């Protein structure tokens with residue numbers, strides 16, 4: 307079992323904040339500070355986004371964060387160099403579209419990550435059928451390739467996806483892009499319960515999670531949550547205390 311899965315299975319309810327690499331007044335030099343803030347607040351793991359010019363699954367908040375990072379000339383080469391230099395008390399998960407990885411060299415990229423705190427990878431634009439472009443290079447490295455499961459995924463395909471799942475299953479709670487709040491369908495909870503029954507790895511819910519009541523709701527039907535836009539927005543607006551308080555409240559039952 308890979309480190310990411312082992313780590314998350316030991317946590318009562320998983321909380322994974324998402325940040326955009328380089329979206330900090332100090333650019334990538336601010337990465338260590340943000341990782342420490344999130345880990346100290348109680349994050350179970352941290353998802354780090356790679357800025358990309360054509361982020362098809364990203365809503366406006368994440369897209370703007372990516373544009374700010376790109377304006378600082380943040381690229382995958384610098385991100386990898388910084389990931390090799392930072393330390394993290396919790397596992398890191400890199401979320402990137404395939405294009406930057408392909409440009410960098412998939413083999414070189416994954417080899418470079420083995421020397422870092424990165425224990426997971428999310429590549430939303432590579433479907434299950436094409437994942438051998440990544441898994442061939444992961445080989446026996448301790449990096450979990452996280453599977454995204456959407457609401458519209460039928461049961462048979464869900465079964466296939468969870469069979470391949472490593473680290474955790476990313477349950478996408480909304481059809482569409484990141485950052486849409488208050489848009490959950492009525493069938494969502496039943497869908498998540500079913501997915502949790504199918505999956506041996508933890509199921510975490512993301513897309514639109516932005517309040518403590520969302521966190522409570524999903525903690526009842528899954529193993530935890532991923533929060534992107536809310537965290538990215540608050541950090542950009544300098545609201546570190548709000549981020550700290552939110553994560554502390556969302557994870558307080560983990561210490562009981």
Ligand SMILES: O=P(O)(O)OC[C@@H](O)[C@@H](O)c1c[nH]c2ccccc12
Pocket residue numbers: 324353355363364368401430483484485486512513514515532533534535536
């Ligand atoms: O921003 P939200 O709605 O809280 O959703 C998390 C999301 O931002 C993060 O996990 C993410 C950012 N870009 C993505 C692309 C695909 C899948 C997931 C992501």
